[in-house]
Each structure stands twice: as structure tokens, then as C-alpha cells.
Amino acid sequence: MRRSVFIAVLAATLVIGMGTIAMGQNRFLAGAQEKPAAAEVKIDNFSFGPATLTVAVGTTVTWTNRDDIPHTVVSTDDPKAFKSKVLDTDEKFTFTFSKAGTYPYFCSIHPKMTGKIVVQ
């Protein structure tokens, strides 16, 4: 009885231990890809903030419209690298940048609004 309890406790410890290491590894990987907070562009007051955002290859950027008017996020490249649908207040658009490069974009409704994602 004591031996099986001992084995059970040992096994549990191992599982928990491995789980902790695994979680730690995930966090480590996330740390390497970095900046989940910075991979965000806030749209407000007819502007993209930040206007230029630099991210690592593979990052998913999220645009959130905080303005009280709809906006879009449209790549100015030809062909377009990305194009959002119309985003009303609080709606989001995401795009994952899998290739390095500079991606200028604008709001197709209010073309004076421009921004850039730099992928390194």
C-alpha cells in the first residue's frame, strides 16, 4: 500500500513537473516571438496608432477600431497583401505576416489615413 501510494505520488509529481516545464517552454517560445501587446494597431481619431509598427516574421497583427466611425485596413501593394472588411466601432481585423518586408496600408474610406507594418 505504501509503495503504491509512493509510486502514485512520484508519478503525479513527474506529471506536474513535466507540465510546469512544458508551460515554461511555451512561455519561453512566446517570449522569443515577443510582443503580443505590441502587435496591435489601434484605430482612433482617423489615425492608425502606431503609424509604423515593426514586428517579427510570423506575427499576427490585430487592428481594433476604437473610433466612432467605420474604417478599413487595406494594403496599398498591388496585388493587395491584405484587405479588411469595413470595421465598425470595436470590430477587429487580423493578419499574420509570414514574409519579411514593408507593408504600407491605408483606410479606403478615408484615404488620408495611412500606416505601415515593417516585418523583420
Place this chain on the structure above:
Amino acid sequence: MAGKAKDEILYDHNHDGIDRRGFLKCMAWAGTGALCVMSGGVLKSYSLSRLPELGPKEAMGELSFVQISDSHMGFNKPANPDVAGTLKAAVDKINGLSAAPEFMLHTGDISHLSKPEEFDTVDQILKGVKPKDVFYVPGEHDVLNDDGKQFLERYGKGSKGGGWYSFDKKGAHFIGLVNVMNLKAGGLGTLGHDQLEWLEDDVKHLKHSTPIVVFAHIPLWSVYPEWGWGTEDSAQALAYLKKFGSVTVLNGHIHQVMQKVEGNVTFHTACSTAFPQPQPGKADSPGPMKVPAEQLKSVLGITDVNYVQGQQALAVVDSTLA
């Protein structure tokens, strides 16, 4: 402000402010029938000598129409949670005009998000307006998602290209232009080569004495480029209209009344029926401007236009919904 010392209020289109005496005088006139226009705190006044007598249609003139703009059906933020209600108020205002207009122009941003139900609601509300013919040009909010396909299906019968067209009424030539398609990053409104070619051809054989009315969403003059309030290639369009003795350009987009006269061309923008926007440079951005609820109707409005054959200029009169 010009006209301080007299009873007559003189036209002063480039003035940016107004003194108290002129303001009070103008407000007195406003009570009798909207000869003065209040927009975002700036008062624009109209010369009495340039207006025909207000009265029944026969005494007044030969052609009368009304312009509304920027109904933004579907908008529901604090600046106006009830744009359907204010559009209905505009309809009531139009129906209450002493000289019933023959037809109506809508200079775009009919809907807020180009949704079918938004267009349907506007159509429904406008069924109650007396003038049965309504002519539309799109705003940038009307051509989202589908490059204007839905707009053209609904309102573009008989139009060319992106939805431009012209028609005649009582000897005046009306031209609807589209300057909200194919907008380029960092740019302003744009008419484009095809439309300009069509315009040149459309007016080529008209007599110089034909009064011309051009209507388009984004202003065809440079109101405030920093906010996109202008059209890149409008100079070319205006060059084709240079020969005419009277050109009236009616626009929307900026949600406030502004007017400019350049030679034979009078440029005029209308109020929105949905929400006001700040004056150029007076805010961080040209977004919806909140005013106290009880003031909302006083910053929304319609534009009544009258043309008397033989007179050079068309008489353009704005009224608020208040």
C-alpha cells in the same frame, strides 16, 4: 462683418466669424424663414438682392429643388442615436417649404455601412417627401465592400461608369458626379479620367447661357485637404465648365455649410441630416461632433435651391431642422 450698419445683410462668403450685432440681426431673419445659416458657430449670410422673393412658387421662380446629404442611415453613436428620426424631420421640413420643390438631390452617404437595410430605410422614409423624383450620387459610405455595385443597382439606372449622369430641368443642366471610388492612399476625392472625358463631352454642345448645377459628394474645391476635404482632379472638371455664365456646385461630405464663389462658379456644401462635423482644423479629426441633445437639430439641415430664368445665380438657402 459687412453690412453692420444697414438692415441689409450682405453676402460674405469668406468671413470666418461674426460680431454680436450681425449675429442678432441674422437670428432675427432666421426666425422669419431661414435666410441665415448657422453652422458650427459660424454664420453665413445671403444678400437679399440675390434672392427672389420668398412666396408661392409662381411668384418665386421657375425651378425649385432641394438638396439633402449625409443621412448616414445605420449610424447610432452618441452624436446622434436616431438618424432615422432626424431624416424624418428633414422630410417634414421639406414638405413644409412654402414653394414645394420639384425634385430632390441626395449628395451621398445615404447609408453608413452600405448595408441593404440601411438603404431600404432611407428609401422608406423618403417615400414621404413631396418631391417624387430623387437623384442620388454616392458617398464613400455607400460603396463599401463591393465597389459600389449595390449603389449602382439601386440608384444608378441610366448612369455611366461609376454612376455619373446628367439631366435637364426647365432649361438648367444637372450633372451628378462620383468622386468617392478608387480612392488612393493619402489622397483626396477623385473623378478619374473616364468621368472627366464623359463630362467634357456632356457639356460640349450646351449654350453658354445654360445654368449648370453639378452635384457630387466630396467638395469639388479644396476645403481642407488635411482631412481629405477636396477632390484631386476637380480643376479639370471646372475647366470644362468655364464657358458657362452660371455654375452651381452642390456637395456634402463635410456635414456643415460652406460656400465659396469663384467667378461664375458658386460652391456650396450642405449640412448632414445625421450629425455635424467640426470646422476645418478645429478638432483632431473630422469625426462626428457631439453637441447637447437639444441643439442637435440646429446643426443639421436641408438646402433649398431656386432658379429664376434670366437671373445669373441660383438662390441657395439653407435651413436647419430646428
